[in-house]
Amino acid sequence: MVTDTAHRHTHAVPVHEPPAAIRATGIIAVLTVAIALVAIAFALPAARTAPHAVPIGAAGPQSASGEVAATLQKQAPGAFTITYYPGEEALRDAIRNRDVYGGIAFGPDGPRLLTATGGSPMVAQMLTQMANGIAAKTGVPLATEDLAPPTVQDPRGAGLAASALPITLAGLLPAVALVLALKREVWTRFTAVVIFAGVAGVSIAALLRYVLGSIDANFWGVAGGLSLGILAAGLTMLGLGSLFGRFGLALGAVAALLIGNPLSGLTSAPEMLPTGWGQLGQWLPQGANATLLRSTAFFDGAGGALPIVVLTCWSLLGIALVVTAALTIERRGAR
Template sequence: MTTESLPRHTRHAAPSHEPPAAVRATGVVLVLAVVVAIVAIAFALPAAHSRPHDVPIGAAGPQAASGQLADLLEQHAPGAFDITYYPGEEALRDAIRNRDVYGGISFGPDGRTLLIATGASPAVAQLLSQVGNGIAQHAGVPLRTEDLAPPTAEDPRGAGLAAATLPITLAGLLPAVALVLVLKREVWTRFAAAVVFAGLAGGTIAALLRYVLGSIEGNFWGVAGGLTLGLLAAGLFLLGLGSLFGRAGLAVGAVLALLLGNPLSGLASAPELLPSGWGALGQWLPQGATATLLRSTAFFDGAGATMAIAVLACWALAGTVLIVIAATRNGKELRAAR
């Protein structure tokens, strides 16, 4: 009797070398625990170890150049500030409006004036107010405070922009993942859909910030355009990774965006308030550049946005190059299969 004539139920399957269910479950639990720990560290570590370091501020007036202000600041906040001296109060005001410095103190004939810009960073503005009031109390001289980029009346603490950090990251991440998984080989259809989505999402987030949260008041189209560029930079680069390397590329890009780009964006505080070196790194990533561009367009009519625009344009260009390479490779594979 041949093997083929045996009843089906008498044949024996090859022995399985798969680990027991308990071992597999233990492995899943341990891997997930490690992932959760890494996520917690990525988000909590910058906040836990944040402190001001070399925050650029200005000082104006004859008394400012004497060095007394630098000594007082070093006493109240060692290593926190990097001071630039300006010939007069108007020059200091221009520097703040151009986002060269976060604020400063003017020594004028009418007394001392603390100039802040909450729109650049509520956290830095609060820090400057605390230090300035401490110096005023120490010197026994009144200090007048003026905000050159005040928050809106509906969002006086600037919480809306800070809360937009994660939605901006997800808006650049999720469409690329979905498009690569749903459209298996239609590379240029993915590209077109990603560009359209970036425009829609940028306008939607800007509308939420303006009309729902009340976090911005003017330059709506500038804010929408900046957000669109930021989402294009993040989305096209991740889409390029996914188009060229498949799910592995998506995984690497998503991990970098969530565990590095998002916590280092500085939108909730300021790059100079993050651990030394990490804040500067964040500004070279799409999320950090988008955060800077968002504040520049929302409160400073685009001032100080040049570097952020250049960084985002480079990420978008890099993503487009990866997509072109993937499309070329797919075309060759299709021609070879015919």
């Protein structure tokens, strides 16, 4: 009798699932929405790429500079913000310090267009086209000079732009793998992320220098900046995963891939993205890392102070989340 009762209790309770057709429809609907979100995140910034208050400069007689400003405003309203400088040297300093992307200097030898392709190839090309148009209308020859030229091996800066997604993944994937593989070893995961950030920063810099030929100066500055950017993204991801588990990892991954990466501005410039979105991207690890990369690669670190502050804050946030997760695990273990 006891055996029969025990035998009866071992039968599994039937689970009522929706019909297969309904489940398949649900999967298709979820995937459709997911693909649409990915397409919007990556395609919309590219489709809406246009200048929005791009800072440029003008130097020389106020009348000539004012004429340029009026022409640009007529051709592309709201596309540029022009700062006036007393002379060509002041404009050059502003470009080298990344205060402006380029500008036109008027002097006794005629107008000279000063660009900085390393700051943004897209903006430099756009300025060249507009300056040539102005020169054609006025009939005055225009000299050009690139103060931050690209490398001979990568004249269009394609390698640097293409590195945006790999850099994002370098800050994302190690944290995901470590959280899933090491369930409770919080400090082992932390140490691994820190070491990986340094190794990855040097590795990506080496690829940019020796394989792609996208940089040819300040190798260790580039490597250090990349390491800080990867560390900031990695520690934030690790903190979210350590504290909130799979939900935290999913949240961090979505934010990094669908928001941070498209809004980084590395493929164009923050001012070329839709108004407000480019500025938002600069406060995220991916955008700050992109700006720091261009600063270290072409401007000897100029313009990199704010990105360093942003990345440091994200790193500290990640550390705080990791510490909170470690304390939570210890309290659970004590119980």
